[in-house]
Amino acid sequence: MVPRTTVICSGPPPSAYKSTPNLHYMRGEPPIPPDWTHYISTSFNRLFLNPASGCEGKCRYCYIYDFGHGTHSKLFETPLTDLVSWIENAVEIIKGRNGFLFSIGSSCDPFEEAVVHKTIDLIEAIAPFENPIQVSTKFALGEPLVDRLCSALRYKNQLVLFGTVTTFDHWKRFEPGTRPPDERLDTLQRFGTREVPTCIAIKPYLPSVAGNELQRFLKEIKIRNIGSVLVGSLYANQKLLKRLRSDPFSANSFSEADCHIGTRPPPSKTHDIQAKMGDVNLGNAALEAISFFSEQGVPAFHSAPCVSAYFSQTLCATGVWRYLPHLCVKCNVSCEKRFHDQHFGGGLIFPRKVEGLLAHE
Numbered sequence: 386m387v388p389r390t391t392v393i394c395s396g397p398p399p400s401a402y403k404s405t406p407n408l409h410y411m412r413g414e415p416p417i418p419p420d421w422t423h424y425i426s427t428s429f430n431r432l433f434l435n436p437a438s439g440c441e442g443k444c445r446y447c448y449i450y451d452f453g454h455g456t457h458s459k460l461f462e463t464p465l466t467d468l469v470s471w472i473e474n475a476v477e478i479i480k481g482r483n484g485f486l487f488s489i490g491s492s493c494d495p496f497e498e499a500v501v502h503k504t505i506d507l508i509e510a511i512a513p514f515e516n517p518i519q520v521s522t523k524f525a526l527g528e529p530l531v532d533r534l535c536s537a538l539r540y541k542n543q544l545v546l547f548g549t550v551t552t553f554d555h556w557k558r559f560e561p562g563t564r565p566p567d568e569r570l571d572t573l574q575r576f577g578t579r580e581v582p583t584c585i586a587i588k589p590y591l592p593s594v595a596g597n598e599l600q601r602f603l604k605e606i607k608i609r610n611i612g613s614v615l616v617g618s619l620y621a622n623q624k625l626l627k628r629l630r631s632d633p634f635s636a637n638s639f640s641e642a643d644c645h646i647g648t649r650p651p652p653s654k655t656h657d658i659q660a661k662m663g664d665v666n667l668g669n670a671a672l673e674a675i676s677f678f679s680e681q682g683v684p685a686f687h688s689a690p691c692v693s694a695y696f697s698q699t700l701c702a703t704g705v706w707r708y709l710p711h712l713c714v715k716c717n718v719s720c721e722k723r724f725h726d727q728h729f730g731g732g733l734i735f736p737r738k739v740e741g742l743l744a745h746e
């Protein structure tokens with residue numbers, strides 16, 4: 386095991402923040418139309434947008450299949466003009482560069498062949514809001530569609546592309562319906578050459594699998610000039626853990642003794658997923674991997690919103706340092722200091738984002 390050197394913030398947010406009454410705004414969350422709940426959800430300064438429900442990837446560790454999402458994607462059929470109007474009119478959704486994080490791909494794969502055109506239409510529709518956008522995929526995209534997608538973006542760093550790779554050696558076993566990792570990394574490279582920030586997402590991090598491949602990950606990151614790495618948690622319930630424990634490659638990482646299901650729910654609220662799943666506590670394994678990459682000069686994170694914050698050098702939209710401090714790797718964005726300066730110093734650099742964060746007090 387590599388030594389752990391990453392410093393993780395701990396403890397609750399300073400009570401002084403909570404005792405400043407005039408800066409509390411109760412925005413709440415916008416009501417989602419009932420027939421959109423498979424596709425759209427909001428949580429904590431984040432809007433999850435899915436161009437489809439379901440995924441043909443059939444990843445063994447994926448939770449979406451237990452919640453009504455199939456192995457074939459079903460497109461979001463509502464006209465995108467209706468979605469745009471809904472966003473425009475939802476006062477709860479903070480617009481603009483310092484507003485909500487728009488995340489695409491929590492209950493589908495946006496680059497799956499049957500979905501990708503809808504995804505690009507969606508990005509073309511929402512990019513004018515200028516909110517930061519994240520897309521995560523285990524599929525691949527060729528040059529013409531990469532060009533089309535990039536031309537929809539409104540400013541440098543508006544989009545961060547996450548290419549998820551959990552294993553090079555055993556992907557067929559764990560992710561039978563996806564594209565090979567090399568193709569996913571080719572796609573990251575294509576975006577990278579167009580100056581779109583990229584992240585290789587080892588999510589979920591399976592210690593007995595990816596933990597044995599860290600040098601390979603590092604090599605690919607360096608060769609392909611990938612901008613960052615995410616070492617993410619596994620979301621699971623007992624049924625899913627049982628499935629992973631029955632696989633010889635992952636069984637050792639998910640014994641009763643070594644991990645337990647925590648209280649932090651996955652971000653997507655679609656189909657009541659939040660109430661039924663939790664993040665699996667992997668002990669120090671993920672933190673050790675983060676330290677490994679950090680020591681090799683690769684920006685490494687535990688939470689996806691931090692990756693966007695890092696590339697745009699702006700306050701983390703979901704307040705990771707504040708509300709999930711065990712996931713904050715104390716990167717150079719220095720959110721705690723920025724928030725403090727903003728809140729108490731009157732700097733007004735991120736007024737709307739701070740307002741959104743305070744709404745969650």
Ligand code: SF4
Nearest residue numbers: 691706713714716720
């Ligand atoms: S972006 Fe902010 S919350 Fe995230 S790791 Fe960096 S300092 Fe911590």
